[in-house]
Amino acid sequence: xxxxxxxxxxxxxxxxxxxxxxxxxxxxxxxxxxxxxxxxxxxxxxxxxxxxxxxxxxxxxxxxxxxxxxxxxxxxxxxxxxxxxxxxxxxxxxxxxxxxxxxxxx
Amino acid sequence: xxxxxxxxxxxxxxxxxxxxxxxxxxxxxxxxxxxxxxxxxxxxxxxxxxxxxxxxxxxxxxxxxxxxxxxxxxxxxxxxxxxxxxxxxxxxxxxxxxxxxxxxxxxxxxxxxxxxxxxxxxxxxxxxxxxxxxxxxxxxxxxxxxxxxxxxxxxxxxxxxxxxxxxxxxxxxxxxxxxxxxxxxxxxxxxxxxxxxxxxxxxxxxxxxxxxxxxxxxxxxxxxxxxxxxxxxxxxxxxxxxxxxxxxxxxxxxxxxxxxxxxxxxxxxxxxxxxxxxxxxxxxxxxxxxxxxxxxxxxxxxxxxxxxxxxxxxxxxxxxxxxxxxxxxxxxxxxxxxxxxxxxxxxxxxxxxxxxxxxxxxxxxxxxxxxxxxxxxxxxxxxxxxxxxxxxxxxxxxxxxxxxxxxxxxxxxxxxxxxxxxxxxxxxxxxxxxxxxxxxxxxxxxxxxxxxxxxxxxxxxxxxxxxxxxxxxxxxxxxxxxxxxxxxxxxxxxxxxxxxxxxxxxxxxxxxxxxxxxxxxxxxxxxxxxxxxxxxxxxxxxxxxxxxxxxxxxxxxxxxxxxxxxxxxxxxxxxxxxxxxxxxxxxxxxxxxxxxxxxxxxxxxxxxxxxxxxxxxxxxxxxxxxxx
Numbered sequence: 001x002x003x004x005x006x007x008x009x010x011x012x013x014x015x016x017x018x019x020x021x022x023x024x025x026x027x028x029x030x031x032x033x034x035x036x037x038x039x040x041x042x043x044x045x046x047x048x049x050x051x052x053x054x055x056x057x058x059x060x061x062x063x064x065x066x067x068x069x070x071x072x073x074x075x076x077x078x079x080x081x082x083x084x085x086x087x088x089x090x091x092x093x094x095x096x097x098x099x100x101x102x103x104x105x106x
Numbered sequence: 107x108x109x110x111x112x113x114x115x116x117x118x119x120x121x122x123x124x125x126x127x128x129x130x131x132x133x134x135x136x137x138x139x140x141x142x143x144x145x146x147x148x149x150x151x152x153x154x155x156x157x158x159x160x161x162x163x164x165x166x167x168x169x170x171x172x173x174x175x176x177x178x179x180x181x182x183x184x185x186x187x188x189x190x191x192x193x194x195x196x197x198x199x200x201x202x203x204x205x206x207x208x209x210x211x212x213x214x215x216x217x218x219x220x221x222x223x224x225x226x227x228x229x230x231x232x233x234x235x236x237x238x239x240x241x242x243x244x245x246x247x248x249x250x251x252x253x254x255x256x257x258x259x260x261x262x263x264x265x266x267x268x269x270x271x272x273x274x275x276x277x278x279x280x281x282x283x284x285x286x287x288x289x290x291x292x293x294x295x296x297x298x299x300x301x302x303x304x305x306x307x308x309x310x311x312x313x314x315x316x317x318x319x320x321x322x323x324x325x326x327x328x329x330x331x332x333x334x335x336x337x338x339x340x341x342x343x344x345x346x347x348x349x350x351x352x353x354x355x356x357x358x359x360x361x362x363x364x365x366x367x368x369x370x371x372x373x374x375x376x377x378x379x380x381x382x383x384x385x386x387x388x389x390x391x392x393x394x395x396x397x398x399x400x401x402x403x404x405x406x407x408x409x410x411x412x413x414x415x416x417x418x419x420x421x422x423x424x425x426x427x428x429x430x431x432x433x434x435x436x437x438x439x440x441x442x443x444x445x446x447x448x449x450x451x452x453x454x455x456x457x458x459x460x461x462x463x464x465x466x467x468x469x470x471x472x473x474x475x476x477x478x479x480x481x482x483x484x485x486x487x488x489x490x491x492x493x494x495x496x497x498x499x500x501x502x503x504x505x506x507x508x509x510x511x512x513x514x515x516x517x518x519x520x521x522x523x524x525x526x527x528x529x530x531x532x533x534x535x536x537x538x539x540x541x542x543x544x545x546x547x548x549x550x551x552x553x554x555x556x557x558x559x560x561x562x563x564x565x566x567x568x569x570x571x572x573x574x575x576x577x578x579x580x581x582x583x584x585x586x587x588x589x590x591x592x593x594x595x596x597x598x599x600x601x602x603x604x605x606x607x608x609x610x611x612x613x614x615x616x617x618x619x620x621x622x623x624x625x626x627x628x629x630x631x632x633x634x635x636x637x638x639x640x641x642x643x644x645x646x647x648x649x650x651x652x653x654x655x656x657x658x659x660x661x662x663x664x665x666x667x668x669x670x671x672x673x674x675x676x677x678x679x680x681x682x683x684x685x686x687x688x689x690x691x692x693x694x695x696x697x698x699x700x701x702x703x704x705x706x707x708x709x710x711x712x713x714x715x716x717x718x719x720x721x722x723x724x725x726x727x728x729x730x731x732x733x734x
Contacts, residue, residue: 023715032711097709 008049015042029081029091040070109175112162112192115155115202116245119238122151123231130227141226145217148230152213152237156206163199170196170601172313174247186302188310193247196598200444201244201376208368208451208576209237211569215459216360218565219466223358229269233364236262240369244376248311249298252377256294256341259370260287266361267354279356286350290340297333300326316383324388331384331391334377335398342374342428344402349658351425355417359462362417366424367455372447375431379440382602392436393522399432400528405655407535411542412651415472416461419543423498424454426532430513433525439516441599446513448595449505449580453497456573460491463566464547467559474543478550483559486567488548490574495544497577499537499625505581511621512586518617519609530624537628545636586614 015038022035044063051059081091088095126147133139162173176191194202213233220229239258246252261284268280301315304322308314319327338344343351351371355362365371378385378395385392403426410422427450434443465472467484481488497504500511510533517526584595609617650656706717 020715020719024712024719027712093711094709096711 005049005053009046012042012045012049015039015045027092027094029084029093032093033077033081037070037074040066108161109173110177111158112173112175112194112245113177115158115206116192116238116242118154118158119151119234119241122147123234123238126227126231126234130225130231133227139227141217141221144227144230145213148234149210149213149217151234152206152210155237155241156203156210159199159202159206162194163203166194166196166199174313176247186306186310188248188250190251191247191311192245192251193312194245195601197376197379197440197444197602198244200448200598201372202241204448204451205240205244205368206237208455208573209240209364211572212360212364212367212455212459215363215462215566215569216358218563219360219462220358221563225269229266229358232262232265232269233360236266236364236369240373243373249301249315250310252380253294253298256337256373257291259373260284260291260341263287263354263365263370266365267357269357269361273356276356279350279353282353283350286347287340290337290347293333293336293340297330297337300330300333305330312380319383319387327384327388328391331381331388332394334381334384335391335395338374338377338395338432339398340374341377342371342432343425344374344398344429344432345405348402348406348425349661352418352421352654355415355421359417359458359465362421363455363458363462366421366458368451371424371428372431372451375428375435375443375447378432378435379444379602382435382438382440385435386438389438392438394436396433396436396517396522396525399429399436400525400532401429402426403429403433403532404528404535407532407539408651409654410539411535412647412649413539414475414647416464416474416477416543416547417458417472419474419539420454420457420461423457423536423540426536427454427498429532430510430529433529434513434516437516437520437522437525439513440602441596442509442512442516444599444602445584445595446509449497449509449577449584452505452573452576452580453494456490456494456570456577457498459566459570459573460487460494463487463562463570464491466566467562469560474546475550477547479548481548484562487562487570490570491544491548493574493577495540497581499540499629500533500621501625502622503578503581505577505579507621508581508584508586511618512584514621515586515609515614515617518613530620533621533624534628537625538632541629541632542636545632549637 019035019037019039019042022038023032026032026035044066047059047063047066051057051063084096085091126144129139129144129147165171165173173194174191175193176189178190179187180190181188213230216229216233220226223229236259239255239262241255243252243255243259246255264280264284267283268277270276302310304326305315305318308318340347354365357365385395406422406425406429410419410426413419413422427446431443431446431450434440434446463484464477464480464487467480467487468477471477493504497506500507502508514526514529514533517523517529584593586593653659706713
């Protein structure tokens with residue numbers, strides 16, 4: 001049982017790292033969003049497998065709540081991406097620099 | 107008991123000063139108050155103090171009672187408490203009497219002298235404050251309270267010397283007096299701290315200090331004695347801190363009379379007499395005091411022989427007479443020194459006020475070689491001035507003779523023959539320069555006979571008469587036994603006289619004769635040179651003596667200039683090159699660092715995410731590896 005928990009967690013870590021890599025290396029906002037979802041689900045996987053390991057119900061509940069929140073968040077996020085695209089006609093994240101020090105100085 | 111009245115001796119002039127100050131402000135801001143109101147209040151205060159002091163004086167006759175009144179606890183520091191207290195023993199009540207009396211007469215004189223001045227009320231405010239500070243100084247029951255009065259006198263002298271503040275020279279003179287006094291005060295403060303630390307174990311008033319002084323090692327006593335004397339040197343204008351005294355003539359003449367006669371300069375002598383229990387234990391320091399006094403006396407007398415400003419002559423003569431007083435107190439003849447303070451108060455106030463009357467009569471002319479022929483024009487002033495000059499010269503039976511004779515007798519009987527001969531030489535010089543002034547001012551041929559003489563009011567001449575009577579009679583309370591008299595001052599201040607004079611009556615008489623001879627020699631030289639002096643041309647003086655031995659210049663070069671150089675160095679070199687650079691550089695560096703840091707906020711999301719991850723990883727690594 002212990003080995004299988006380790007392999008679950010290793011899988012979760014791999015997923016998380018992939019998500020992280022996506023956030024850092026990609027420019028497209030959609031890809032960034034998907035990478036964030038990947039990291040979120042990696043964490044979710046840890047919750048579920050730990051709950052199974054300890055035969056406890058609370059982590060499962062938290063996992064369910066996270067899935068529900070992720071669904072709501074997806075709606076907000078996708079609508080934001082639509083608005084952002086309408087403004088700049090692009091999905092390149094480097095274009096959106098309104099909050100940067102450079103812009104506020106000008 | 108009526109001891110609380112002691113506080114009122116000081117409080118009355120303080121309160122009246124306060125009242126005068128408020129009234130003066132009212133007078134210049136809202137509605138004019140007539141001068142007579144100011145003068146009535148101002149004059150009555152010192153005389154009220156005089157009467158209270160006199161009531162204590164009467165209670166003290168025939169016994170050794172010490173009146174002590176502790177008003178309130180001022181500071182409570184773990185057993186070393188300081189009370190606001192007043193003490194009247196025979197010495198302080200003696201001082202109170204003539205300070206308030208002579209001070210009061212000078213107030214009356216000032217009411218005439220300052221009549222046309224627009225700051226009339228202000229002047230009396232300062233005057234009363236001055237008297238109050240001086241009375242606090244002599245009535246204090248502990249050195250720290252004395253120091254309050256000491257500083258009060260200093261600050262009032264500053265106000266009064268720079269009273270005609272429109273002229274920057276007067277303000278400079280005031281500053282000079284204040285700064286020279288600061289140097290002395292530094293010595294006083296150091297002495298106070300040392301006394302407080304070593305001697306003030308059981309209490310910081312004179313009675314306890316006197317009781318404790320035996321337990322202190324002689325080295326510390328010597329240190330205290332010398333530092334205290336530095337304070338006295340500053341206040342009493344002895345070598346080397348005398349430079350402020352001649353410049354103090356910048357103030358109105360009543361101020362000079364007040365500073366020189368009854369208050370301020372006598373504070374140093376009083377202080378040494380007050381700490382007689384200390385100086386009795388360290389006769390070597392006393393000898394040092396006496397020598398400083400002797401050299402100051404001689405030095406000032408030499409300078410005075412060449413001065414042309416009537417007030418400067420009198421200023422140097424004050425310094426010279428103070429030197430005599432320090433000879434006496436230094437040799438342990440405290441009562442003798444205080445006796446000379448007493449007689450000096452009368453004739454010096456008289457001299458200054460007479461000089462002031464002459465100056466007013468001649469429309470503020472101060473050069474004696476531009477006066478001349480005043481004998482017939484201001485008869486009363488002439489006679490009073492003559493009495494005062496005879497008194498300071500030491501011609502019997504005028505006041506100065508008795509006290510000066512006793513000082514020289516003290517020096518002789520203490521076997522300090524050098525001090526004695528300096529005293530005699532100074533006596534000759536004193537007679538010379540005083541009569542030089544008298545002859546030139548009152549007998550000299552006047553080439554401006556037709557010039558009008560300004561009216562000298564009664565309020566200015568009446569105090570002259572009173573003081574002239576005082577100058578004649580003051581000496582008679584201290585007639586030496588050899589002349590069949592009774593030395594009342596010596597008896598009154600018996601506690602302040604530790605050496606009994608052991609000279610035969612014949613020696614005493616010979617010494618007396620020497621003094622009179624010295625005075626006569628001086629008068630004779632002055633008569634030869636200056637009687638009916640031809641004043642066609644104002645003589646021009648040059649040389650060492652006329653330039654006061656270049657002391658002012660030397661001090662300027664040594665002290666003022668070096669401090670100036672130092673401040674220039676600090677302000678233009680250190681401040682600009684180091685301090686400014688450090689401060690401005692720091693702020694510039696902060697701005698630059700901020701600019702660099704702000705570049706990190708470049709709106710690059712991926713960069714943000716990366717830094718976040720790096721931070722989280724670093725903290726996690728730390729938590730796992732180090733803290734665990």
